[in-house]
Amino acid sequence: xxxxxxxxxxxxxxxxxxxxxxxxxxxxxxxxxxxxxxxxxxxxxxxxxxxxxxxxxxxxxxxxxxxxxxxxxxxxxxxxxxxxxxxxxxxxxxxxxxxxxxxxxxxxxxxxxxxxxxxxxxxxxxxxxxxxxxxxxxxxxxxxxxxxxxxxxxxxxxxxxxxxxxxxxxxxxxxxxxxxxxxxxxxxxxx
Amino acid sequence: xxxxxxxxxxxxxxxxxxxxxxxxxxxxxxxxxxxxxxxxxxxxxxxxxxxxxxxxxxxxxxxxxxxxxxxxxxxxxxxxxx
Numbered sequence: 001x002x003x004x005x006x007x008x009x010x011x012x013x014x015x016x017x018x019x020x021x022x023x024x025x026x027x028x029x030x031x032x033x034x035x036x037x038x039x040x041x042x043x044x045x046x047x048x049x050x051x052x053x054x055x056x057x058x059x060x061x062x063x064x065x066x067x068x069x070x071x072x073x074x075x076x077x078x079x080x081x082x083x084x085x086x087x088x089x090x091x092x093x094x095x096x097x098x099x100x101x102x103x104x105x106x107x108x109x110x111x112x113x114x115x116x117x118x119x120x121x122x123x124x125x126x127x128x129x130x131x132x133x134x135x136x137x138x139x140x141x142x143x144x145x146x147x148x149x150x151x152x153x154x155x156x157x158x159x160x161x162x163x164x165x166x167x168x169x170x171x172x173x174x175x176x177x178x179x180x181x182x183x184x185x186x187x188x189x190x191x
Numbered sequence: 192x193x194x195x196x197x198x199x200x201x202x203x204x205x206x207x208x209x210x211x212x213x214x215x216x217x218x219x220x221x222x223x224x225x226x227x228x229x230x231x232x233x234x235x236x237x238x239x240x241x242x243x244x245x246x247x248x249x250x251x252x253x254x255x256x257x258x259x260x261x262x263x264x265x266x267x268x269x270x271x272x273x
Binding site: 023024025028032036037038040041044050054057058061062065066129130133148149151152154179180183184187 | 225226233244249250254
């Protein structure tokens with residue numbers, strides 16, 4: 001079986017993950033174990049949809065596997081995976097927008113359904129903290145939301161966040177300061 | 192179990208919120224920044240196992256498609272294409 005990826009990975013994470021066996025190629029399983037939760041969480045909070053987040057996670061790792069030869073290693077693997085994730089979420093949003101022109105009323109209905117759904121498809125959203133964080137993030141400008149989600153990943157430096165979001169590290173720091181204030185105010189309103 | 196999340200950003204005023212989420216013991220500690228809260232949330236959201244299962248199946252299909260069939264298989268199938 002082909003084992004394309006040969007990138008250094010978080011060996012500690014990989015070796016302690018009991019699921020990192022058998023089904024995926026060994027070295028790719030280690031990469032999946034080290035990065036899938038972060039990719040999935042970013043996708044979940046950007047798409048607001050657990051099912052779409054699963055699809056995005058699947059597609060991101062499939063794309064990474066296919067294109068691993070193109071990964072030059074001059075950026076961190078996590079940074080590269082996040083770029084793929086953001087591109088994928090962006091395409092999803094565009095294709096959704098192209099299919100459906102939403103009115104404010106539609107948005108309100110969507111929000112109500114999303115927030116209240118007892119639907120098992122939204123099982124991840126039933127946790128109160130998750131819901132509050134989602135509502136808070138949704139109320140922020142997109143650039144604030146993204147900076148907070150990326151800075152929350154302690155594996156990424158400001159420089160790497162800047163690389164993922166295609167702006168300068170100083171811009172990231174400035175936005176982070178404003179994003180923290182905005183988040184704190186908005187989070188209090190969700191109580 | 193009721194958890195109390197306290198969120199403070201630098202010199203900003205403290206904002207408190209409550210959550211009924213059953214969280215890890217670390218949730219009980221003070222949350223200083225939004226990033227702390229987001230990390231706490233992220234750590235409580237596992238990747239569903241079906242993602243890994245689907246991915247494994249997709250990768251196996253890709254690898255199989257990349258692997259040329261042996262000569263005897265092509266002969267058996269009556270084709271000579273790779």
